[in-house]
Amino acid sequence: MVRPETRQRVQDAIDALGYRANQAARQMRTGRSRLIAARIEPAQDGINGSILDRFLHGLADAAAPARYRVLLYTAADDAAEIATYDDMLSAYDIDAFVLTSTHHADTRTSWLAERGVPFVTFGRPWDALGSHPWVDVDGAAGTAEATRHLLRAGHRRIGFIGWPAGSGVGDDRRSGWAAALAEAGIDGHGLDAVTADGVAEGAAAARDLLTRGEPVTAIVCCSDSLALGALHATGGAEPAMPGTPAPGRVAVIGFDDTPVAQAVGLTSIAQPLGEAATHCLRLLAAQLDAPDSRPPGDGQILLAPALVPRRTA
Amino acid sequence: MVRPETRQRVQDAIDALGYRANQAARQMRTGRSRLIAARIEPAQDGINGSILDRFLHGLADAAAPARYRVLLYTAADDAAEIATYDDMLSAYDIDAFVLTSTHHADTRTSWLAERGVPFVTFGRPWDALGSHPWVDVDGAAGTAEATRHLLRAGHRRIGFIGWPAGSGVGDDRRSGWAAALAEAGIDGHGLDAVTADGVAEGAAAARDLLTRGEPVTAIVCCSDSLALGALHATGGAEPAMPGTPAPGRVAVIGFDDTPVAQAVGLTSIAQPLGEAATHCLRLLAAQLDAPDSRPPGDGQILLAPALVPRRTA
DNA sequence: TTGTAGGCGTTATCAG
DNA sequence: CTGATAACGCCTACAA
Numbered sequence: 009m010v011r012p013e014t015r016q017r018v019q020d021a022i023d024a025l026g027y028r029a030n031q032a033a034r035q036m037r038t039g040r041s042r043l044i045a046a047r048i049e050p051a052q053d054g055i056n057g058s059i060l061d062r063f064l065h066g067l068a069d070a071a072a073p074a075r076y077r078v079l080l081y082t083a084a085d086d087a088a089e090i091a092t093y094d095d096m097l098s099a100y101d102i103d104a105f106v107l108t109s110t111h112h113a114d115t116r117t118s119w120l121a122e123r124g125v126p127f128v129t130f131g132r133p134w135d136a137l138g139s140h141p142w143v144d145v146d147g148a149a150g151t152a153e154a155t156r157h158l159l160r161a162g163h164r165r166i167g168f169i170g171w172p173a174g175s176g177v178g179d180d181r182r183s184g185w186a187a188a189l190a191e192a193g194i195d196g197h198g199l200d201a202v203t204a205d206g207v208a209e210g211a212a213a214a215r216d217l218l219t220r221g222e223p224v225t226a227i228v229c230c231s232d233s234l235a236l237g238a239l240h241a242t243g244g245a246e247p248a249m250p251g252t253p254a255p256g257r258v259a260v261i262g263f264d265d266t267p268v269a270q271a272v273g274l275t276s277i278a279q280p281l282g283e284a285a286t287h288c289l290r291l292l293a294a295q296l297d298a299p300d301s302r303p304p305g306d307g308q309i310l311l312a313p314a315l316v317p318r319r320t321a
Numbered sequence: 322m323v324r325p326e327t328r329q330r331v332q333d334a335i336d337a338l339g340y341r342a343n344q345a346a347r348q349m350r351t352g353r354s355r356l357i358a359a360r361i362e363p364a365q366d367g368i369n370g371s372i373l374d375r376f377l378h379g380l381a382d383a384a385a386p387a388r389y390r391v392l393l394y395t396a397a398d399d400a401a402e403i404a405t406y407d408d409m410l411s412a413y414d415i416d417a418f419v420l421t422s423t424h425h426a427d428t429r430t431s432w433l434a435e436r437g438v439p440f441v442t443f444g445r446p447w448d449a450l451g452s453h454p455w456v457d458v459d460g461a462a463g464t465a466e467a468t469r470h471l472l473r474a475g476h477r478r479i480g481f482i483g484w485p486a487g488s489g490v491g492d493d494r495r496s497g498w499a500a501a502l503a504e505a506g507i508d509g510h511g512l513d514a515v516t517a518d519g520v521a522e523g524a525a526a527a528r529d530l531l532t533r534g535e536p537v538t539a540i541v542c543c544s545d546s547l548a549l550g551a552l553h554a555t556g557g558a559e560p561a562m563p564g565t566p567a568p569g570r571v572a573v574i575g576f577d578d579t580p581v582a583q584a585v586g587l588t589s590i591a592q593p594l595g596e597a598a599t600h601c602l603r604l605l606a607a608q609l610d611a612p613d614s615r616p617p618g619d620g621q622i623l624l625a626p627a628l629v630p631r632r633t634a
Numbered sequence: 635t636t637g638t639a640g641g642c643g644t645t646a647t648c649a650g
Numbered sequence: 651c652t653g654a655t656a657a658c659g660c661c662t663a664c665a666a
Contacts, residue, residue, distance in 0.1 A: 033643035
């Protein structure tokens with residue numbers, strides 16, 4: 009609401025002097041910091057730990073053009089994380105939080121919601137899907153695609169190695185496998201094994217699947233760790249080079265498309281992590297820039313993963 | 322400088338009201354933000370990309386107890402990174418920067434030094450070692466240890482696959498191998514190959530080393546990517562399981578101890594990244610909390626990596 | 635030992 | 651359309 013000429017004159021002065029608005033002063037006046045907080049996992053469990061890192065990269069990339077910045081924090085458990093929210097909120101006026109690794113009975117979301125703090129979760133709120141904006145990857149679609157890929161290759165007895173029931177993510181991934189089998193008129197009963205995550209655990213579970221009455225000819229796994237173990241147990245493990253013919257007698261598909269999968273030639277399901285991060289930031293920006301408007305697409309975004317076929321399936 | 326009784330009364334009030342000092346106001350008054358900026362790499366190159374992530378984890382962990390927080394930024398190149406410094410400095414009053422991936426003719430350090438901005442580098446300033454506080458891992462010590470490990474196992478013709486000269490890190494790692502060979506009275510001439518980083522590149526280089534007049538019986542590599550390639554080229558690549566006997570006819574040792582090395586059973590050299598991060602933060606805190614004191618240990622810290630023996634050597 | 639005034643750089647409000 | 655003024659919360663200095 010100012011004459012264009014004046015506007016230009018001011019802009020020139022800004023450029024000439026190299027003026028930059030001071031965030032601290034602005035923040036004190038407006039109460040907004042243009043800071044978004046995200047958690048970085050304390051330690052790495054090697055094979056699987058890198059997923060959240062890649063998501064974080066995406067977040068930082070997406071934040072920059074929107075002129076937001078990402079502030080890191082760590083927390084050992086949900087209680088500590090909530091304490092950290094409290095701290096960051098009162099000390100830094102964090103504009104919003106990005107939560108990861110949602111799970112059943114997640115106390116973090118309700119804490120934030122009660123206080124009216126904007127946030128998005130990367131991961132569905134497994135207990136109450138409509139309660140807040142979230143972005144997630146459709147694990148069931150991924151395992152279903154993997155299973156159909158194996159069906160097309162002629163497999164009928166397709167096993168599944170997953171995590172104990174109740175984990176949200178794990179149950180979701182299992183359901184895709186089960187659905188694809190049902191689609192093909194196959195009874196999946198007795199074709200699956202449950203175990204904690206890990207390479208050795210995957211190997212043990214695979215050996216179990218192979219020594220049952222009718223052994224499986226292919227296995228879909230909940231993670232690349234499990235798949236790597238399965239690969240070894242089925243004798244299908246081998247080097248890394250692209251172009252090498254498929255070796256194993258049992259097809260194996262992992263989940264997450266980690267560097268290890270690439271290195272070993274393991275067929276795996278890749279999550280669109282960068283895309284997920286972009287959506288998270290978009291939802292947040294919508295919330296922050298227009299406080300009382302519905303987020304676009306209702307704020308619930310489910311992304312499809314992609315099968316990356318390699319030597320093992 | 323106040324009666325203990327009064328002090329207590331104030332403390333009680335603080336607790337009762339849940340009062341927290343507002344950083345924005347404090348920052349405006351004092352000019353310090355308790356924010357430390359660190360760069361997160363834009364994209365991942367899979368096998369090797371995770372090193373800086375692990376460092377970042379360490380940094381976030383170390384920052385928390387010192388009541389600093391880590392602010393992320395991304396930048397495509399040095400020029401963009403400097404522009405980002407400028408921006409963050411004037412808008413957020415960043416207290417200090419942690420730079421990674423130092424290289425020859427690094428313009429970032431001089432820019433910051435000229436402006437009196439506190440910073441540490443993770444990575445030596447290859448051109449002028451005494452110029453500012455830094456923390457680094459002694460790559461030469463790592464490759465020397467790896468080479469000695471192979472010598473002890475009876476190897477004499479120990480090859481090296483490294484990167485083109487001029488990269489600081491690469492030259493350093495090569496020098497350790499050369500020194501260990503010289504120590505044992507072996508001439509390393511003709512036992513090394515130079516190539517860009519990558520699995521395929523490593524395989525090609527290894528094939529080269531194996532088809533020379535007197536082929537090598539062991540290879541030390543500049544990275545796990547190269548080592549993985551070498552492993553395949555020498556026929557030594559195989560699954561992942563611990564406890565499997567060593568298979569290859571040529572011993573191979575990688576660098577960085579990435580998840581891929583763990584998965585494949587590749588012997589590798591591990592950098593103490595958490596320790597490095599802790600030191601970085603300590604140096605920074607010393608600089609920030611006592612502006613004109615020499616940093617402890619002169620502010621130049623060289624950490625020793627550790628060989629992690631696995632099946633391939 | 636305790637209370638009070640001023641200013642850090644913005645933005646919002648209100649009178650010209 | 652423009653210029654002046656107050657207030658955000660903290661810290662420092664100075665007065666009581």
